[in-house]
Amino acid sequence: MNQENLVKIRFTLNNQQVETEVLPELTVLEMLRRNFRLTAAKEGCGKGECGACTVILNGQPINSCLKLAASLNPGDEIQTLEGLEKDELMQIVQEAFVSEGAVQCGFCIPGMVLSSYHLLKNVEKPDAHAIKQALSGNICRCTGYMKIEAAVKKASEDRSKARK
Numbered sequence: 361m362n363q364e365n366l367v368k369i370r371f372t373l374n375n376q377q378v379e380t381e382v383l384p385e386l387t388v389l390e391m392l393r394r395n396f397r398l399t400a401a402k403e404g405c406g407k408g409e410c411g412a413c414t415v416i417l418n419g420q421p422i423n424s425c426l427k428l429a430a431s432l433n434p435g436d437e438i439q440t441l442e443g444l445e446k447d448e449l450m451q452i453v454q455e456a457f458v459s460e461g462a463v464q465c466g467f468c469i470p471g472m473v474l475s476s477y478h479l480l481k482n483v484e485k486p487d488a489h490a491i492k493q494a495l496s497g498n499i500c501r502c503t504g505y506m507k508i509e510a511a512v513k514k515a516s517e518d519r520s521k522a523r524k
């Protein structure tokens with residue numbers, strides 16, 4: 361690696377300020393996996409079409425394969441699946457994926473789960489259309505869409521029950 365080309369960046373990762381060095385062409389996805397060993401986000405297509413690389417940047421799901429790590433600013437906040445392990449809503453979503461049998465090979469699941477989490481964080485009771493819409497950027501090569509959508513619906517219902 362050519363050390364002279366390295367760019368120093370600072371940002372918040374899973375609620376902690378972090379600092380690292382990256383080559384200018386390194387994507388956020390590659391940086392998370394190589395520099396921080398956070399491997400939940402996966403590289404599927406590498407060109408913004410499959411959603412396997414989904415992470416949450418400043419509250420919005422993004423395709424981390426399309427964003428250069430060097431473009432991150434100190435005010436940017438990235439949340440990965442690993443950082444949400446103890447989050448109550450995330451646990452409800454993950455349990456619903458398991459109980460609905462929504463996981464096949466698992467490759468798309470971290471992205472699916474993050475997109476589902478983001479939807480439920482922002483919409484109290486999403487209808488079928490809203491669920492489809494929220495998952496429209498995530499492709500499942502095992503084509504388990506019906507069970508995945510059922511899992512999101514179940515997570516929404518389970519959350520309502522947990523609040524009663």
Ligand code: FES
Pocket residue numbers: 402403404405406407408409410411412413414423424425426
């Ligand atoms: S790997 Fe990023 S969208 Fe497919």
Ligand code: FES
Pocket residue numbers: 462463464465466467468469499500501502503504
């Ligand atoms: S479970 Fe295999 S790609 Fe979705």
